[in-house]
Amino acid sequence: MSAKLFALLCSSLVDTLYMVGVSSAIAFIFGLPLGVVLLVTERGQIMERPALNRFLGSIVNAARSTPFIILMVLLIPVTRMIVGTSIGTNAAIVPLALAATPFVGRVVEGALREVDGGVVEAALAMGASPWQVIAKVLLPEALPAIVVGLTLSVINLIGYSAMAGAIGGGGLGDLAIRYGYQRFRLDVMFMTVAVLIALVNLCQGVGDFLAKSLRRDGRN
Amino acid sequence: MAISLQGITKIFGQGPTALKALDGIDLEVPEGTIFGIIGSSGAGKSTLVRCVNLLERPTSGKVLVGGVDFTALSEAELRIARKKVGMIFQSFNLLSRRTVFGNVALPLELARWPRERIAPRVEELLDLVGLAERRDAYPSQLSGGQKQRVGIARALANDPEVLLSDEATSALDPGTTQSILELLRDINERLGLTILLITHEMNVIKEICHNVAVIDKGRIVEEGAVLDIFTDPREEATKSLLSEIVGVNLPERFGGLDFSREPIEEGDLVVQLRFFGDVAAEPVMSDLIRRFDVDVNILTARIDHIRNVPYGTLVVGLSGEEWQRRDALEHLRSLDLTVEVVGRVGKALRTAV
Numbered sequence: 001m002s003a004k005l006f007a008l009l010c011s012s013l014v015d016t017l018y019m020v021g022v023s024s025a026i027a028f029i030f031g032l033p034l035g036v037v038l039l040v041t042e043r044g045q046i047m048e049r050p051a052l053n054r055f056l057g058s059i060v061n062a063a064r065s066t067p068f069i070i071l072m073v074l075l076i077p078v079t080r081m082i083v084g085t086s087i088g089t090n091a092a093i094v095p096l097a098l099a100a101t102p103f104v105g106r107v108v109e110g111a112l113r114e115v116d117g118g119v120v121e122a123a124l125a126m127g128a129s130p131w132q133v134i135a136k137v138l139l140p141e142a143l144p145a146i147v148v149g150l151t152l153s154v155i156n157l158i159g160y161s162a163m164a165g166a167i168g169g170g171g172l173g174d175l176a177i178r179y180g181y182q183r184f185r186l187d188v189m190f191m192t193v194a195v196l197i198a199l200v201n202l203c204q205g206v207g208d209f210l211a212k213s214l215r216r217d218g219r220n
Numbered sequence: 221m222a223i224s225l226q227g228i229t230k231i232f233g234q235g236p237t238a239l240k241a242l243d244g245i246d247l248e249v250p251e252g253t254i255f256g257i258i259g260s261s262g263a264g265k266s267t268l269v270r271c272v273n274l275l276e277r278p279t280s281g282k283v284l285v286g287g288v289d290f291t292a293l294s295e296a297e298l299r300i301a302r303k304k305v306g307m308i309f310q311s312f313n314l315l316s317r318r319t320v321f322g323n324v325a326l327p328l329e330l331a332r333w334p335r336e337r338i339a340p341r342v343e344e345l346l347d348l349v350g351l352a353e354r355r356d357a358y359p360s361q362l363s364g365g366q367k368q369r370v371g372i373a374r375a376l377a378n379d380p381e382v383l384l385s386d387e388a389t390s391a392l393d394p395g396t397t398q399s400i401l402e403l404l405r406d407i408n409e410r411l412g413l414t415i416l417l418i419t420h421e422m423n424v425i426k427e428i429c430h431n432v433a434v435i436d437k438g439r440i441v442e443e444g445a446v447l448d449i450f451t452d453p454r455e456e457a458t459k460s461l462l463s464e465i466v467g468v469n470l471p472e473r474f475g476g477l478d479f480s481r482e483p484i485e486e487g488d489l490v491v492q493l494r495f496f497g498d499v500a501a502e503p504v505m506s507d508l509i510r511r512f513d514v515d516v517n518i519l520t521a522r523i524d525h526i527r528n529v530p531y532g533t534l535v536v537g538l539s540g541e542e543w544q545r546r547d548a549l550e551h552l553r554s555l556d557l558t559v560e561v562v563g564r565v566g567k568a569l570r571t572a573v
């Protein structure tokens with residue numbers, strides 16, 4: 001492989017890491033509270049607001065059922081408004097973050113749902129407020145499961161970011177399309193795929209390790 | 221603090237599927253007592269105890285704890301009031317990611333104690349329940365009995381005046397149950413805590429309760445001092461719960477004997493005697509044989525203690541002449557015993573036993 005190609009691969013990897021990193025961060029920041037709200041406002045939960053819950057739930061479902069590629073196209077005007085352009089890594093971050101946020105929300109909701117109701121009840125019996133239950137019981141107890149879910153979200157984002165490359169988002173996907181596909185450079189294609197595989201495995205490994213070291217329930 | 225439940229009704233659901241889990245419960249738990257509520261599965265025990273701290277809000281009725289009407293408090297006031305009512309659970313409900321220390325510290329953190337005051341308080345509580353050396357263990361590393369000790373320490377952290385226990389020993393083996401019950405009794409005596417405990421095991425009631433109420437299908441069917449209820453149960457629900465420990469479920473046939481609830485001419489009399497207190501020590505049987513010249517065959521017997529008072533049940537067959545048996549029975553009835561003629565057996569009795 002030529003030095004030029006290697007440099008190209010490196011800068012594409014950096015672009016991918018940047019896109020995935022920033023969009024993951026944004027998705028966590030909004031998805032975490034979203035997941036908490038989705039759970040606690042459910043009927044029978046500590047802050048039940050059935051109407052709000054249904055409303056949020058339907059938005060999340062709508063966002064999740066729209067294919068990413070379509071979401072990306074639909075969001076072009078929004079992206080232009082926020083970033084100023086619809087091309088490049090920064091522009092890709094908008095649809096990536098937007099697609100990942102409801103996913104993270106559902107993942108967090110699911111993790112919180114797995115927390116034993118008896119533990120919540122015990123905290124309420126001690127006089128905990130709903131906020132205290134969230135901060136002291138639900139989130140800490142669900143942390144390992146949340147980490148597992150966030151790992152999944154990051155891995156999804158790596159895949160999506162490659163897709164974003166297809167419409168000029170930059171990063172490894174962009175490289176694979178421009179060199180590998182359009183210029184028939186199969187070696188570049190395989191290199192990018194190999195790097196993506198390595199990246200996904202690395203994420204999964206780190207996530208699994210983190211989740212495992214956080215568990216204290218005798219499963220580690 | 222005393223607990224007073226007044227006309228508590230709890231209906232789950234509505235319409236045709238509505239279920240009346242509690243049906244007009246009136247209950248007075250005097251301050252400083254260990255009060256047991258016993259009932260079979262689905263009787264409404266958990267619902268009842270959860271109504272005390274309003275984890276379950278009753279459909280109607282009042283809950284007074286220490287004279288304060290919990291049902292009239294706002295959410296914020298209720299949270300403060302709940303700190304004076306500790307609770308322990310069958311499944312312990314400990315936080316898996318906190319150590320023993322962290323679990324006991326939780327209620328203090330919730331009550332916003334300053335960090336430097338939490339540590340000594342937790343140490344003190346762990347000493348009380350005998351778990352000081354396991355302070356850094358996680359719940360998954362503890363035995364059931366140790367987990368319940370953590371649960372108890374946690375429940376006591378805010379210096380409650382009432383402790384609610386929902387089947388706290390039901391997941392434990394008999395030996396561990398015993399030690400947890402002793403701890404509860406110790407806490408009751410040392411801290412003057414009022415304990416309301418629910419269970420489906422008469423053994424638990426027998427071991428530590430002063431008073432007991434029997435709940436059946438959402439109603440309190442019988443209530444009183446433990447000794448009275450044990451020795452003179454009135455209701456079927458009580459009797460069936462008692463039979464588990466008093467063990468007087470008479471088999472329909474005594475090991476191949478021809479037993480009959482109807483009088484049989486010439487048959488031996490089968491009599492069930494329930495005794496309690498000092499009578500137990502008296503040689504009732506030998507007295508019977510000596511004075512009335514009857515033969516006494518002990519068919520089944522079970523003797524136990526309720527907080528140091530002996531009680532028991534004896535099923536005996538009396539044989540002899542008709543008048544001798546009648547006099548013997550008369551004599552038994554004059555003693556401080558509960559006497560019940562359960563049936564007769566044919567002559568085979570003497571050889572079979």
Ligand SMILES: Nc1ncnc2c1ncn2[C@@H]1O[C@H](COP(=O)(O)OP(=O)(O)OP(=O)(O)O)[C@@H](O)[C@H]1O
Nearest residue numbers: 232239241259260261262263264265266267268420
């Ligand atoms: N949240 C609920 N929704 C609907 N029905 C309920 C609910 N909680 C309890 N019940 C019903 O109320 C009745 C009493 O239940 P409860 O849990 O109080 O019984 P219990 O005496 O504690 O039984 P067990 O010994 O099995 O724990 C049962 O028929 C149960 O199915």
Ligand SMILES: [Mg+2]
Nearest residue numbers: 265266267387
């Ligand atoms: Mg129960």
